[in-house]
Amino acid sequence: MARLSDQDARTRLAALTGWEIDGDRLRKRYAFDSFRVGGGLREPVAGLAEAADHHPDILVEYRHVTLTLTTHDSGGLTARDFSLAARIDA
Numbered sequence: 001m002a003r004l005s006d007q008d009a010r011t012r013l014a015a016l017t018g019w020e021i022d023g024d025r026l027r028k029r030y031a032f033d034s035f036r037v038g039g040g041l042r043e044p045v046a047g048l049a050e051a052a053d054h055h056p057d058i059l060v061e062y063r064h065v066t067l068t069l070t071t072h073d074s075g076g077l078t079a080r081d082f083s084l085a086a087r088i089d090a
Contacts (some may be wrong), residue, residue: 001071001078012082019085024076026085028067038065048087054080056088 004012013021019028032038042058045067050054057068067088069081 001074001080003071003074003078005057009082010075012079014083016085017089021077022068024070026077026081027066028085029064029066032063032065034079035060035062038063045088048084052080052084052087054084056084059071 019026059066071078071080
């Protein structure tokens with residue numbers, strides 16, 4: 001999959017809510033009322049990631065969960081990252 005130009009990545013970012021570009025990564029931080037509720041995000045995200053064969057980094061910090069997407073094989077952001085981010089948000 002081809003790496004997106006910075007302009008293409010920013011254009012795709014505009015269609016997402018709460019995500020940000022950090023270097024060659026797409027990232028979103030979620031806040032929850034408790035550790036248990038936040039930890040519950042992992043399973044649905046894992047299911048979407050398995051179906052897409054594209055796996056985000058998932059960082060759980062007490063009441064926050066941060067998802068980070070990048071396409072390592074392409075050296076940065078690709079359409080796969082934005083597609084999975086949109087599916088996660090849906």
